[in-house]
Amino acid sequence: xxxxxxxxxxxxxxxxxxxxxxxxxxxxxxxxxxxxxxxxxxxxxxxxxxxxxxxxxxxxxxxxxxxxxxxxxxxxxxxxxxxxxxxxxxxxxxxxxxxxxxxxxxxxxxxxxxxxxxxxxxxxxx
Numbered sequence: 001x002x003x004x005x006x007x008x009x010x011x012x013x014x015x016x017x018x019x020x021x022x023x024x025x026x027x028x029x030x031x032x033x034x035x036x037x038x039x040x041x042x043x044x045x046x047x048x049x050x051x052x053x054x055x056x057x058x059x060x061x062x063x064x065x066x067x068x069x070x071x072x073x074x075x076x077x078x079x080x081x082x083x084x085x086x087x088x089x090x091x092x093x094x095x096x097x098x099x100x101x102x103x104x105x106x107x108x109x110x111x112x113x114x115x116x117x118x119x120x121x122x123x124x125x126x
Contacts, residue, residue: 001027003095004057005088007037012088014063019048023088024055030096035089049076061091065106082106 005012006019013019019040026034043051049072052060060073061081073080083103084091094100 001059002055002057003027003059003061003092004038004052004055005061005091006063007088010087010089012061012063012084012086012091014085016048016060016062016065016069017044019062022052024057025092027096032092032096049073049078052076052078059095061088061095061100061102067107070106080106 003025004022005025006016007013007021007023013021020042021040022038023035024038025032038051038055040048040051049069053076057078059079059081061084063083063085065073065080065082070080070082081095081100081102083106084100091100
């Protein structure tokens with residue numbers, strides 16, 4: 001398993017599409033074998049999914065993430081655990097221990113109220 005976390009100074013960066021770096025964790029037998037940092041080289045959120053896929057990532061732990069990026073991750077076969085805050089290393093440890101606090105209905109709220117109240121990101125125009 002290979003886990004990626006948008007990364008900024010030890011913390012989980014809270015806007016996936018503007019991530020400048022990821023920490024990648026190689027997991028074997030339920031524990032981290034190795035971790036290293038990967039620069040996004042200024043790639044936008046569309047290219048970020050491809051970058052992670054090319055690195056062999058199958059799991060993403062992140063903070064805020066928009067519906068388009070979520071769809072791209074799903075199409076690429078990556079599992080998403082969003083809405084996570086705090087230290088990247090702690091989140092991965094919690095994930096491996098089966099106790100990660102995440103939000104299965106995470107959305108990116110930096111766009112204000114365009115998503116409407118009480119509706120998911122995919123419900124525009126309803």
